[in-house]
Amino acid sequence: MTLFSRGDDPHSHRVRIVVAVKGLEVRVVEADPARPPEDLIDLNPYQTVPTLVDRELVVYESGIICEYLDERFPAPALMPSDPAARAQARVALHRIGQDWYSHAPVLESGDRREQQRVRRLLVESIVAVEPLFRLKPWFLSDQFSLLDAAVAPILWRLPHWQVELPSSAQSIQRYAQKAFSRPFFLASLAEAEREMPR
Numbered sequence: 001m002t003l004f005s006r007g008d009d010p011h012s013h014r015v016r017i018v019v020a021v022k023g024l025e026v027r028v029v030e031a032d033p034a035r036p037p038e039d040l041i042d043l044n045p046y047q048t049v050p051t052l053v054d055r056e057l058v059v060y061e062s063g064i065i066c067e068y069l070d071e072r073f074p075a076p077a078l079m080p081s082d083p084a085a086r087a088q089a090r091v092a093l094h095r096i097g098q099d100w101y102s103h104a105p106v107l108e109s110g111d112r113r114e115q116q117r118v119r120r121l122l123v124e125s126i127v128a129v130e131p132l133f134r135l136k137p138w139f140l141s142d143q144f145s146l147l148d149a150a151v152a153p154i155l156w157r158l159p160h161w162q163v164e165l166p167s168s169a170q171s172i173q174r175y176a177q178k179a180f181s182r183p184f185f186l187a188s189l190a191e192a193e194r195e196m197p198r
Contacts, residue, residue: 004031004040004051007190010104011062012050013153018066020184021144022073030190063093066146078146092140093150099125100154107161119163126154126165126172133171144182152179160196 003019003026005012019026031040036047043058044051051060052068059065070078080086106118132140139147155176158165165172179185 001026002029002053003027004029004037004044004049004053005190006031006033006049007192008108008196009049010101010153010157013156013188013190013193014062014149015050015052015065015069016188016190017149017152017185018069018078018146020188021076021078021149022069024069024073028190063097063150066149070146076143078144078149080141080145089140089145089147092147096147096150096154101150104154104157107157107163115161119161122161122163123165127169130169130172133175139175144179148179152176152185156180156193157196159198 001024003012003015005016005028007030016028029037029039031037031049031051033047033049040047040049040051043053044060046060048060050062050065051058052065053059054068054072059068067079079089100122103118103122106114107122110118136142138144139151141147155172
């Protein structure tokens with residue numbers, strides 16, 4: 001398998017976490033969507049990262065790639081087996097995408113005033129779900145799941161984006177430290193992510 005990825009992209013990081021959790025042998029190709037490699041141009045009509053190539057299959061969009069990998073390599077399972085619980089997990093993943101990931105482009109390259117506004121929105125959104133981090137050992141789950149693979153890349157980038165959580169969000173800080181110390185998380189980090197401020 002080949003994964004076209006970008007070292008500073010949270011969507012790519014999310015997929016790399018799943019790859020690491022599953023212990024998969026994947027060739028990671030660093031790709032800049034501003035100057036995509038020929039292969040990526042041929043494979044993905046949107047020329048976006050992450051893009052996964054598994055033999056004849058080409059999959060793009062981080063959420064779709066993560067679910068594909070979880071179904072293709074079922075151990076360890078990263079989604080609940082019960083359809084209702086799986087639907088709830090997908091709703092939570094959708095909200096993380098809308099409320100957290102949607103701010104990443106502005107935080108990476110927006111103007112200063114817009115970044116300030118978006119930092120406030122992101123903090124509000126993260127703090128609003130803080131009680132959920134206290135319910136179970138992982139985010140809404142007893143085991144590490146696709147939800148954690150989505151949450152961790154955003155929390156890792158908060159210092160890089162100059163986003164400070166209030167002291168009332170201690171359960172999120174504890175959760176982040178637990179996630180960041182896992183060997184699979186450390187293995188998922190690209191060089192650009194390792195260099196981000198902590």
